[in-house]
Amino acid sequence: MGGDESLPNSHDRFIRHFLAEIDHVRELITWQLPTAVVDELDLTSIQPAKQSFVNKTLRENLSDLVFNVRLAHDAGEAMVVLLFEHKSAPDEMTPFQVLRYMVEICQERHRNGQPLCCVIPIILYHGPRPWRVARSIQELIDVPKPLKPYIPQFSLPLIDLSQCSDEELRGKSIFLATMTLLKYIKRDELAEQLPGVLSLYRQLLPPATALESLEVVLRYLVNGTDRITREDLSTLVAKTLKHQGTSLMPTIAEQWLKEGMEQGIEQGIERGREQGELIGKIQAFQAVLGRETSQRDELTKLSTAELKRIVDELTSAIEQNRSR
Numbered sequence: 001m002g003g004d005e006s007l008p009n010s011h012d013r014f015i016r017h018f019l020a021e022i023d024h025v026r027e028l029i030t031w032q033l034p035t036a037v038v039d040e041l042d043l044t045s046i047q048p049a050k051q052s053f054v055n056k057t058l059r060e061n062l063s064d065l066v067f068n069v070r071l072a073h074d075a076g077e078a079m080v081v082l083l084f085e086h087k088s089a090p091d092e093m094t095p096f097q098v099l100r101y102m103v104e105i106c107q108e109r110h111r112n113g114q115p116l117c118c119v120i121p122i123i124l125y126h127g128p129r130p131w132r133v134a135r136s137i138q139e140l141i142d143v144p145k146p147l148k149p150y151i152p153q154f155s156l157p158l159i160d161l162s163q164c165s166d167e168e169l170r171g172k173s174i175f176l177a178t179m180t181l182l183k184y185i186k187r188d189e190l191a192e193q194l195p196g197v198l199s200l201y202r203q204l205l206p207p208a209t210a211l212e213s214l215e216v217v218l219r220y221l222v223n224g225t226d227r228i229t230r231e232d233l234s235t236l237v238a239k240t241l242k243h244q245g246t247s248l249m250p251t252i253a254e255q256w257l258k259e260g261m262e263q264g265i266e267q268g269i270e271r272g273r274e275q276g277e278l279i280g281k282i283q284a285f286q287a288v289l290g291r292e293t294s295q296r297d298e299l300t301k302l303s304t305a306e307l308k309r310i311v312d313e314l315t316s317a318i319e320q321n322r323s324r
Contacts, residue, residue, distance in 0.1 A: 010224040011185075015086045015124065017216050018178050019065055022046055027175040029082065032122055032159055041080060045070040049081065066105070080118045081105055087125045088186070092133035092140070094123060095156055099137060102154070121154075126161040126182040174204050181217070190227040191236065198240045230287045275300075278307035285314035 019025055026043045049066035065084040085098065102119040109116060125131050134140050135156045138148065161183040169180045177200040184190045198217070205213050221233055228236075279299045286293045299307065 010220055011088050011126075011182075012086060014182075014216070014220040014224065015084075016065065019084060024175055024178075025067055025082075025084075027173070028084070028122070028124075028159075031175070032157055033120070037120075040072055042070045042072045046082075080120055082120050082122065085121065085123050087123060087127070089127050090125070090129065090131050090133045095134055095137050096140060098123075098156060099152060099154070121156060123156060123158045124161075124182075125158060126185065128162060128186050130162050131158055131160045172200065172204065174201065177201055177204070181220075184227075185221075185225045186227065188227055190225060191232065194221075194228070194233075194236055195240050198237065202240075231291070231293055234287050234289070275304055275307060278304070278311055281311050282307065282314060285311070285318060289314065289317055 019028070025046055029041070029043065029046075030038055046067050046069045049068055065086075067082045067084075068079050069082060070079060085094070085101075087094065091097075098121045102121065105119055106116045135158055136154070137152050141151050143151065161179060164179070164183060166180075169176050169183065177197050180193060181197050184193045198214075201214055201217060202210065218233065218237065221228065222230055279296060282299060283293050283296070302310075
């Protein structure tokens with residue numbers, strides 16, 4: 001489960017990471033689409049599309065995640081293309097953007113000598129406000145009733161996590177844990193929900209990939225929200241996973257150390273690379289240990305020798321935690 005660091009948005013990276021697991025795609029389809037629609041699809045045939053179907057203009061508005069799936073009752077080569085688009089804020093032009101996307105897909109198939117196919121777009125929305133803007137082209141174009149037949153018509157399935165109750169998202173499932181995380185990522189209640197979400201991830205993720213996947217989740221929490229500080233997250237992770245005997249924290253320490261060093265180098269460059277690295281190490285290690293992070297202005301007043309002494313002390317504390 002690897003993320004795409006080239007994406008400019010941490011939410012997009014996390015969504016792509018999550019939907020890289022085809023089982024999650026199947027669960028999302030089953031969870032969202034009507035049973036009659038699901039029955040027409042051979043969910044065992046789902047696979048990622050081999051290419052992107054969006055041009056440069058569309059790419060500014062859409063994150064394209066496209067999957068091919070065969071029809072369940074058709075022996076030929078007819079395909080259904082499932083379009084997953086992630087949104088974190090309501091956008092009334094989404095139906096128009098998706099319409100252009102659907103046309104682009106059909107144009108590409110026509111150019112390649114393939115038959116046109118059905119395109120099922122699914123919008124995944126996890127903003128804190130309910131989606132109260134347009135979900136169809138008809139809502140965007142105000143015309144007298146006799147003219148409405150000339151407006152393109154298609155249904156835009158929308159998963160509005162702000163309207164999903166906690167009861168709907170309750171259950172022992174990585175899929176539901178992820179939907180819960182996305183629901184609360186921009187809400188003040190995030191810290192209350194995280195222990196349950198992290199526990200589910202730790203219980204249900206395959207042992208071979210659990211550490212890597214949890215790192216992706218924690219990186220998303222560090223970069224994708226301002227509702228929990230890095231220090232509070234470190235404390236919460238330690239409490240939630242301590243009884244598991246996990247070696248997660250030292251691994252995350254290395255990631256946060258790298259980020260802290262980069263920030264320290266950038267902001268401490270006037271006093272030299274070495275001091276910048278030491279300041280970055282101190283702040284990163286303090287965060288990992290759940291301690292209050294020293295202010296950068298205070299650290300820059302210390303000598304290089306004093307900074308090294310603090311780094312050595314924090315390194316010893318992390319090593320002690322690793323051996324527990």
